[in-house]
Amino acid sequence: MRVTRLLTAVASAATLLTATAAAAAAEPGFHHYVALGDSYTSGPFIPAQRFDPLGCGRSTANYPSVVSGALHPGEFTDVSCAGAETGTMTQPQKVPFNGTNSPQLDALRADTDLVTLGIGGNDFGVFGQLISTCPGLRAGDPTGNPCEEHFTSDGVNTLETAIGDLRPRVETVLAGIHQRSPDARVLVVGYPRIAPETGSCPDVLPFADGDYGWLNRVEQDLNQALESAAATGGAEFVDTFGPSLGHDACARGSAWINGQDQNIFVAAAYHPVKAGMAGIGAVVLKALR
CATH class of the missing domain: 1.20.5 (Single alpha-helices involved in coiled-coils or other helix-helix interfaces)
Incomplete structure (x- = not known):
């Protein structure tokens, strides 16, 4: 016995x-993880906010924090900042409340071995133009596509043209990352979907019904530019647009993205909520594993 x-x-x-x-x-074990990016990385208004500086809207529950919490790297440095563009990877960024975010690439070291980069939506004012223009056009043509028409000139979509110019900018950023951290595994994290694949919810996402599909195409073009830059820039692309299907702003309790109503205790308007950051973090972790 x-x-x-x-x-x-x-x-x-x-x-x-x-x-x-x-x-x-x-x-995977990592020595030093650095998170770079804009507001879709930093997580403005998602509790709890950090103060280094406050104007960056950097949350302790953003997807880099989710990834770090799961991987337990030796060191974790998050320098993502709301409003960041590819240019602020190498230049200081002025932020609200008289703050300054140092050039984000300055956080990289020779021993940095994991980098996530979420950038591009602010270049050429792509996201800013969408958010500031499209909702105001719905009332004049609620079932049409007035925003798509607004950004189309002589048959050319000006936002798509701008997105086409984004790729070399991201490639330059990736070259800077590899120069500073030659042994790092670099992941370019794409943008999750804002609009549903079908249907609409104008009380949450006040775009004209016909502009929902166009908004999805603009996001897909943006993500395609990032994926192409990653492929030629020695990085891996992490698709969050596909995995966020069913988690758009119209998904109510399942949404990863906030709608038009800014909530300083939840998330900025048209930005990821805490559940969205958790979802994106899970997608990044899956790619790493």
């Missing part, structure tokens, strides 16, 4: 050690 119990204990211990070893193998 004692021998049987001993053998059982040994077998259980061996099983536990095997499971632990498998889990450890599945979790």
